[in-house]
């Protein structure tokens with residue numbers, strides 16, 4: 023028996039998880055969700071025994087229950103093997119009185135690999151018996167794009183088009199994408215910021231005429247953004263895994279509460295923690311950490327979401343977001359699965375740029391969620407203090423979360439800071455935070471300097487970018503993204 027998915031905004035369309043993964047977003051513009059995540063979830067002790075891969079099989083088997091056990095097992099072994107440079111996949115490391123969950127041991131050195139090594143496997147299976155070819159279209163603030171390119175490169179029957187904001191990603195992020203290998207990939211900069219790119223990608227998905235023209239070529243558009251349920255679900259695993267790792271070393275006893283602090287942009291990562299809680303993990307608090315783009319901090323504090331504010335370019339660019347797409351899923355669950363309420367809030371956001379949630383919903387939000395912010399200065403200070411105090415090097419995104427977590431009084435409950443990128447992905451900013459002059463140094467000189475200074479080593483794939491040839495240099499305006507997608511879909515999937 024499989025449990026069906028429907029839109030956050032209506033129950034008109036009922037699809038299997040395979041269909042939801044192929045389509046990416048619901049026809050009415052909502053996100054695919056499933057009612058009652060708790061019912062039928064595996065028992066906690068079952069989820070805590072075994073390996074990372076065992077936990078992934080249980081979590082995916084529960085949330086994507088139209089996949090067979092064999093299909094899930096095949097996906098898990100393809101996604102979480104040698105491509106991660108830690109046998110633990112996502113190791114938890116002690117840092118002072120806290121734990122840091124290192125989510126960046128995959129091929130692109132950011133946490134998005136955990137989901138994007140899995141999503142292409144899920145799509146490969148979902149396509150069987152369907153026959154359509156899939157064009158993945160993704161807007162990226164820097165890390166998703168590369169992780170999607172790496173996950174989908176040369177996967178049969180798929181293509182990828184990635185849009186990123188021109189000049190708003192780091193040197194290394196830019197090179198990671200511009201040098202991507204694979205015959206089925208396209209990379210394009212856009213004149214605008216990440217929200218412009220993401221908004222236009224959503225519009226492209228909602229463009230019925232385009233979908234029809236592509237359908238005649240047997241091509242379906244899909245998304246690798248965390249709006250795709252196949253991207254969200256694999257992230258639930260590491261919350262259980264972190265808890266299991268802490269239990270294994272006696273840092274907590276199964277049943278004890280735990281707090282997580284998550285550096286947040288599109289709200290996918292922290293939402294996965296909420297899914298884990300709904301599935302029975304004893305999560306006490308999920309702390310949402312924002313940079314200067316603190317729309318979520320304000321929302322959690324006041325219950326009013328207001329995107330009408332200046333956009334800040336920060337040293338944690340993957341969190342430079344004003345419209346947090348996955349928040350829509352949280353509203354769905356917190357409202358008691360009320361699709362009408364979600365639809366009206368989202369319509370108001372689209373038309374007026376803001377909405378306020380009912381008081382009861384805000385109370386339920388506060389039962390689990392807390393928040394805090396770190397501006398660039400606090401972020402730099404945290405990178406420096408963590409290195410000097412603990413001899414542990416964090417990237418700017420992780421530092422935002424660590425700053426927010428450290429500001430909360432400890433009360434004996436185990437706490438885990440999610441670490442979302444290798445510090446070497448953002449070497450220049452990390453080096454500057456440690457007090458070094460980076461003027462005139464390119465991304466690679468910064469990597470070398472950081473390595474000399476700290477005695478740590480850059481991930482091999484990042485070092486290898488030095489000699490990789492640049493393949494992509496297109497830049498288009500937002501208005502041309504639609505045409506770009508249609509052209510590349512025909513070229514790459516012909």
Ligand SMILES: *Cc1c(COP(=O)(O)O)cnc(C)c1O
Nearest residue numbers: 165287288289290291340442443
């Ligand atoms: C994407 C990203 C984030 C934000 O994750 P969301 O799921 O969008 O909230 C944080 N840090 C890094 C390094 C990222 O790449």
